[in-house]
Amino acid sequence: MIAEVETKRALTIRNLHKSFGEVQALRGVDIQTKPGEIFGIIGPDGAGKTTLMRILCGLMVPDVGDVDLLGFDPVTQTHEVRERIGYMPQRFSLYPDLSVVENLRFFADLYLVSKEDVAQNEPRLMDFSRLQSFRKRKAGALSGGMKQKLALICTLIHTPELLILDEPTFGVDPVSRQEFWTILRDLANDGLSIIVTTAYMDEAQLCDRLALMHHGKLITQGTPDEVTRAFGKRLLEVRSPDILRVRRGLDALHLPGINVHRFGARLHVVYENDEQEEAIRLTCHGYGAELEEIAPSVEDTFVALLQDQGEEAV
Amino acid sequence: MKAIFYLVQKEFRQIFRDHMMVRIIFLLPLLQLFIFGYAVNNDLKDVRISILDQDNSVESRHLADAFLNSSLFIPGPAAHSPADLDDLIYKGKTDITLWIPNDYSSSLSVGQEAQVGIAVDGKNSNLGGRAGGYAMAIIRQEGQRLRDARMLDNPLLRAKMKEIKTATRFFYNPELVSRTYMVPGIVVLVVTIISGLLTGMAxxxxxxxxxxxxxxxxxxxxxxxxxxxxxxxxxLAFFELAFATVVAVLWFKIPIAGSLWLLTGSSLVYLVVTLGSGILASTVSRTQQQAMFTVWFFLVFGILMSGFFYPIENMPMAMQWLTYLNPLRYFLSIVRGLFLKGITLSDSLPDLIPMALLGIIIFGAAILRFRKTVA
Incomplete structure (x- = not known):
């Protein structure tokens, strides 16, 4: 029995390849996730995230490799897979001319959820998504954040075991995004396995485990801590009212091994040794900028890893 | 099975919530019925005839009167010479001319062939052809009358006369009214548009x-x-069919001679074709506009090549062959046959069978393509 529990996996992906003509969307992807875990796939547009999600749902057949989703193969056991997953595609896709409750019940109907189960699930879902007071409103008249929440509860009405979300918070305001992630965390705590893709690096920190994806490959994966530990360099954050001037000054140093990135109104300077730190500090003080050594975020890691890869390629 | 019911329920909910859709479904058929029913009029009426009677005899006046007494012709401007007649046609002042030369009665009296001249304005080929045909019929009748009169003088032939007397009668549409012919065609159009166009767009x-x-x-x-x-x-298409049929029978007073069951059954076969075409069009279109134009493109061809406006027999041979691929042709033929002739199931088979075959091919292709697009 114990062995069974130990080997229980939500999703196992082995050596997945998929090409569209000349374009290689996936170039050997391996992932393993556990039940009740939020697994994030982080990467820029065109990394291959959506292709991966569509293969998991059985909407696409991979060229090479196999997928084990809750013990089923999406290619050959499509029906079994679809009964057990909830999928939220990248584009908001509910019926704008149907009301909130009509949309929800339509999906309940399609999954042949019994009337009793609907009666039980509906108030709960309406409640935690706080859509209760908008029951009668047309989905097309909802705000972006509310649409997203409605799409989410529509994928939850048949109580799936695994949730596949493709950039669920794309284009949603920061407050709604935060609320959305709180909901996801609650769902995961209740035992739901979640696979989520995002291009927002700040959301990566909220996953249990994550993989960084670039050009159809996973660059690294692990918990957010493990991923950032792979950073292997030091990081200084620079704040100044005239950040562009500071940046020009740092660029003019032409020191090898230093990389400067802009993070909103701040600069992140990646470096390797004390000698470099001294040079950076001197330059920044010259411009009256403030400096602070910080722990690298997932985004810093991602940028640094991409840079390394780029250098390798050169 | 239950899932299908829920999908249908959702579709109806959306259809009736869309004001544009509701208008298309309820107003469009009415508009089409009334516009085509009243405006498209190929009926021959009040055709102007100018007669030049140079013979001025009892016989020639009898011929001229035969024209003027027919319900079709009304007197046009007078002419004084054969050249005048041509001029009147050229200037569009008259539609048809009749020239009776001065040897008309004298030729007849010596038992020779008498000649008269008829000229028809061919600008409107439909009117020209039919008015000319009508004129020829009147002249033939006049010839018959003259022959009969001569025979009646012979007592031996008089007894046989009644048996060989001919009469022309048009079947199925005795008054040759366009409307009787057009309205069943519009019933077909309405069903086609609702099923083909709306499915594709949905x-x-x-x-x-x-x-x-x-x-x-x-x-x-x-x-x-x-x-x-x-x-x-x-x-919805069946609803439209019933609606259009009721309007045709009650408002336009077009009797439906055939069985309503056959109408329903053949419509079902036809709907397989149109619904399949709608799905097929949707698989090659990304936007609703594209779907609409795709369906519209084929619809216009389908209508023109169906015999809706122009009889198929009048088309060039190659075009006629092409019409065998046109499902509309078959359904139009069945529906007109049902309304006007009261055809039976066995009468309709030559149309029904090819239509069913087209339906199987088109719907089959639609399913295959649809599966490819969604998967």
Whole structure:
């Protein structure tokens, strides 16, 4: 029995390849996730995230490799897979001319959820998504954040075991995004396995485990801590009212091994040794900028890893 | 099965919530029925005739009167010479001219062939052809009358006379009214538009707003999805069929001579064709506009090549062959036959069978393509 529990996996992906003509969307992807875990796939547009999600749902057949989703193969056991997953595609896709409750019940109907189960699930879902007071409103008249929440509860009405979300918070305001992630965390705590893709690096920190994806490959994966530990360099954050001037000054140093990135109104300077730190500090003080050594975020890691890869390629 | 019911229910909910859709469904058929029923008029009426009677005899006046007494012709401007007649036609002052030369009665009296000249304005070929035909018929009748009169003088032939006297009668549409011919055709059009056009657009709309992908990841199959998309428009098409038929019978007073069961049954076969075409069009279109134009493109060809306006027999041979691929041709023939002739099932088989074959091919292709697009 114990062995069974130990080997229980939500999703196992082995050596997945998929090409569209000349374009290689996936170039050997391996992932393993556990039940009740939020697994994030982080990467820029065109990394291959959506292709991966569509293969998991059985909407696409991979060229090479196999997928084990809750013990089923999406290619050959499509029906079994679809009964057990909830999928939220990248584009908001509910019926704008149907009301909130009509949309929800339509999906309940399609999954042949019994009337009793609907009666039980509906108030709960309406409640935690706080859509209760908008029951009668047309989905097309909802705000972006509310649409997203409605799409989410529509994928939850048949109580799936695994949730596949493709950039669920794309284009949603920061407050709604935060609320959305709180909901996801609650769902995961209740035992739901979640696979989520995002291009927002700040959301990566909220996953249990994550993989960084670039050009159809996973660059690294692990918990957010493990991923950032792979950073292997030091990081200084620079704040100044005239950040562009500071940046020009740092660029003019032409020191090898230093990389400067802009993070909103701040600069992140990646470096390797004390000698470099001294040079950076001197330059920044010259411009009256403030400096602070910080722990690298997932985004810093991602940028640094991409840079390394780029250098390798050169 | 239950999933199909829910899909249909949702579709109807959306249809009746869309004001534009409701207008298309209820107003469009009415407009078409009334516009085509009243405006498209190929009836011959009040054709102006100018007569030049240079013979001025009892016989020639009898011929001229035969024209003027027919319900078709009304007197046009007078002419004084054969050249005048041509001039009147050229200037568009008259539609048809009759020239009776001065040797008309004298030729007849010596038992020779008498000649008269008829000229028809061919600008409107339909009117020209039919008015000319009418004129020829009147002249033939006059010749018959003259022959009869001569025979009546012979007592031996008089007894046989009654048996060989001929009479022309048009079957199925005794008064040759356009409307009687057009309105059943419009019934066909209405059914075609509702089923073909709206189905195509409804499927593409799901694709446009992205819900198709959402539907595909539910456990429902692509066949269930097709059923859920086509059944609502099939129901609507039957509603339109009933509605248009009632208007045709009650308002336009067009008797329906055939069985309503055959009308329903053949419509069902035809709907397989149009619903399939709608799905097929949706698989090659990304937007609703594209779907609409795709369906419209084929619809216009289908209508022109169906015999709706112009008889197929008048088309060039190659075109006539092409019409055998046109499902509209068969259904139009069945519906007109049902309304006007009261054809039976066995009469309709030559149309019904090719139509069913087209339906199987088109719907089959639609299913295959649809599966490819969604998966």
């Amino acid at each position: 499927v593409v709309r799901e694709n446009e707003i992205g819900t198709l992908e959402q539907l595909m990841v539910t456990p429902i199959t692509s066949l269930q999805l097709i059923a859920g998309k086509t059944i609502p428009f099939m129901i």
